[in-house]
Amino acid sequence: MERRAQGRSRMDAGVPVRRRREMAAATSGASRCRLSKVGAGRRPPPARVRVAVRLRPFVDGTAGENDTPCVRGLDSCSLEIANWRNHQETLKYQFDAFYGERSSQQDIYAGSVQPILRHLLEGQNASVLAYGPTGAGKTHTMLGSPEQPGVIPRALMDLLQLTREESAEGRPWALSVTMSYLEIYQEKVLDLLEPSSGDLVIREDCRGNILIPGLTQKPITSFADFERHFLPASRNRTVGATRLNQRSSRSHAVLLVKVDQRERLAPFRQREGKLYLIDLAGSEDNRRTGNKGLRLKESGAINTSLFVLGKVVDALNQGLPRVPYRDSKLTRLLQDSLGGSAHSILIANIAPERRFYLDTVSALNFAARSKEVINRPFTNESLQLHVLAPIKLSKKELLGPSEAKRARGPEEEETGSPEPPAAASSASQKLSPLQKLSSMDPAMVERLLSLDRLLGSQGSQGTPLLSTPRRERMVLMKTVEAKDLEIERLKMKQKELEAKVLAQEAADPKEKENYSPTMLRPLARRTVTVAKPLKKAVVMPLQLIQEQAAYPSAEIHILKKKGRKRKLESLDASEPEERGEDCWELQISPELLAHGRQKILDLLNEGSARDLRSLQRIGQKKAQLIVGWRELHGPFSQVEDLERVEGISGKQMESFLKANILGLAAGQRCGPS
Ligand SMILES: Nc1ncnc2c1ncn2[C@@H]1O[C@H](COP(=O)(O)OP(=O)(O)OP(=O)(O)O)[C@@H](O)[C@H]1O
Structure with a gap:
């Protein structure tokens, strides 16, 4: 007899009506509209966390003589596993995708990861998380090997290609890519590109963006550039041998790739899309790993942060007023990705061996809970403040104190980041009357922008409305006249x-x-x-x-x-x-x-x-x-x-x-x- 343990209907029964409506909107794609920070008055459309499950094959030496897998794929979205409480039954799970033991690295990448990369070029955030018990294939999925490259090299290759194409001469936006690489090891945030930096702090700006001030950012323009920084940094990651995995990750590794866009013509908007590629450390049953001493301590930190991750997912699903993001560094960093602003995909890696059975059930249950989490991605767009020819008006004339404060930008204000955005730093030196746009009614800014685009599309030659100093002056004069x-x-x-x-x-x-x-x-x-x-x-x-x-x-x-x-x-x-x-x-x-x-x-x-x-x-x-x-x-x-x-x-x-x-x-x- 079969029993649907985590089937959609059963799960929906416990989901509040409001949440179900949001989920329905997310899956139907109804009323999708892009929201920018500029028009931040509207509520961004929801996007459910996508969940894929990957079953690792038996790897050399892991299969016993009569070993049969405890998990079986049913189709491209569902699988079943024996019910340990009742051997007559199987538990069935349904996800956004299921990849069986014969699936290739390309299948996973093309099926689940590649589709979200385009959001980065829209100025939105995206995250890919590999989750699962130790030895189930997370690092293989994310990193792979030279012969079978995983998600990280493939995504970087594609992203760099995409940005090159989008950035080509004559295209409206100029794009640049930077990378940072860190690990969370025993609740410390360590910069893998600059290991001497010590434990870094995680901050949140007033828009809810998660930031790590002081984290190294390397500009990359080619895949060779990426490898030049990434490969030595990967060697800095803490790995160690356990009974279950010779090269077990002892930390959560986070590769952050930022895509910055600057519009070449007026109104010179800026966009920033962030991609998190995360290889989580695996949950560990220390009776089986045989961990002692340092390994046991590492394991404790890993399990604690994964436990908090589970609590975060549960709190989001239950719509609790407090989501315990701050209870661990991992969840604090993932605040963007779970219940936040990113298009997120969770790849749950599972192993076929019977000895992994309980870990597998637990990973599948976590994955099933995660697919109910709703994110609200939005376009992270702002107006570049300094590009227009300055008109001779004093700063005081142009900005009131509160506006001047706002023009400095929330990151600078909140974090005191050592690397303030170029626009913000130069904005204080060169000021244009259009700086007021940043503090204008978002609807008005939208209208100005569309007017500008309209002028452009009607073939208005030369410089567009907002960047033409003469026209700009005329507009200002008209406003003064009207006043x-x-x-x-x-x-x-x-x-x-x-x-x-x-x-x-x-x-x-x-x-x-x-x-x-x-x-x-x-x-x-x-x-x-x-x-x-x-x-x-x-x-x-x-x-x-x-x-x-x-x-x-x-x-x-x-x-x-x-x-x-x-x-x-x-x-x-x-x-x-x-x-x-x-x-x-x-x-x-x-x-x-x-x-x-x-x-x-x-x-x-x-x-x-x-x-x-x-x-x-x-x-x-x-x-x-x-x-x-x-x-x-x-x-x-x-x-x-x-x-x-x-x-x-x-x-x-x-x-x-x-x-x-x-x-x-x-x-x-x-x-x-
Ligand atoms: N799909 C796969 N095909 C072939 N080999 C695989 C696959 N997945 C994993 N492996 C192999 O299984 C072993 C364990 O995988 P991996 O190190 O990726 O596990 P992990 O989940 O990252 O473990 P940990 O959490 O301990 O770091 C490795 O030798 C890896 O090459």
Whole structure:
């Protein structure tokens, strides 16, 4: 009788609905769209960890006389193994691929690894992990031999060829490849290219990328280059003889290949794709390996990290809030590959011998759990900051403090890496207005980029939009013009409204009684404590202004025009009453208005929550919102930015402006009343 131990239906039963939906989307390939860091607002599409199982053949001397394999392949995706609890049954497993004992190195590479390499050229990450018990063929699969090269040499050969083709003259991107090689030995991260470096630290930047500051990176342009660095470094890897494997890997070996891309034309995007090729150390049953002393200690570290790896996979599958990545160096490094941002493939190596039976079942169970893990690969793309001809604007003019901080790049900020990206380091010297792109709304950047591409596709000769300094200047000038017009419009509106208020008050005799004709009441109602106590704005009827021509410094005037007809609503709204009414018009010198705006801006940028509360229409809550926004986004560049504060509407911003601008302007200019 057969029993499907880890078949899809049984496994799905324990998977939460949300997760199953994600898995379905992953397998159907539905709604795949590329997401870049530039458009990081959207959620990247899922990609399930692919799992392949490779069965090693009996190797010389391992087969007993009547030895028959305990595992058997059923088809290209499934296999069965005897059930040790019930000899009448077999356990069946299904994976993305199954490679039997006759499969070649090329079969595994072409079937499971080659297809993910293209993602690197899209600026996405990919990982290949060889997993399995000691002696099951992990190193053979990853490294192979000169006669039967494994995944690593084949992938490097292809990748270098691909990058050469993509980088050829006339192609839009210039590509470069670098390699690093490390091992995790007894919980220490050791640089195999520079063994004297000692234990290195693993860090994570604010985007969730895993980094190892100080790890050697060698540029490689050909396979000969690769071999020149890789072969001596491989000899640095810790191997040792155990009873089960004469050359047993005592460490997890990680080859990291980075593909950097720089766009040759504007907008000069940059992409980085990382490929991890990982040969894990094998799990070991020390009763059978006969390990003692150092080997036993090594084995303990290996088994512990593999145990944490299992816990990580389980936590991801169960959707637990805490995934124990930090519990071992291995899992910390694999954070990208399991439940992270990489296209990952796990190759579980198993051995046919009966004495490996329990290890094999355990490896198959781990592999079956791993195939439920969902990753979310995205395109790691950014804009190159320094390539455009700098326009003579000071850094301060171009970037606010927070923007400047952001432009330095998260890696630099987080890790203090000794090798900061070239773009970031030179960016601080050469700055272009387009640096602001890096802090712009991602949707806007996308639109600019597509506009640029459109211009290119329409045969626009010569330099494209974003890199043409003249056009760039024109765009900037247009923006400035638009802003000026907006300011003018607001000024006019303010004048109108102020005049309206005054006219209404003038029309109401009761109101009139309450204030002296020379005082503008609404603004004098509240004392504003900025640097100096606020003085009251003085407004005068036209006659008074004429009489008092001796006051040349008065810059706010309310002109009273007589004899104009105005329609006012009577108390009884049904009978609008038309009567002759004095009409007031406000005149403020543009200079004074600008002063008022500047004072508000200063207060918004420098004032404490308490200072801000001294402004009209700003209460405790709004003051805190303003301070919070400022901390997050940096200083306000204009008063109208207030509208960008969550909780303050455009209308509120306008009324705030009206209520404050004149008062502050007057406070600046008028002497004590
Ligand atoms: N598919 C295969 N075909 C032929 N020989 C193989 C195959 N897989 C493994 N071998 C041989 O089996 C032996 C053990 O393989 P390997 O060293 O790759 O195991 P491993 O899983 O890396 O072990 P460890 O975890 O101890 O390092 C080697 O001699 C290797 O050449």
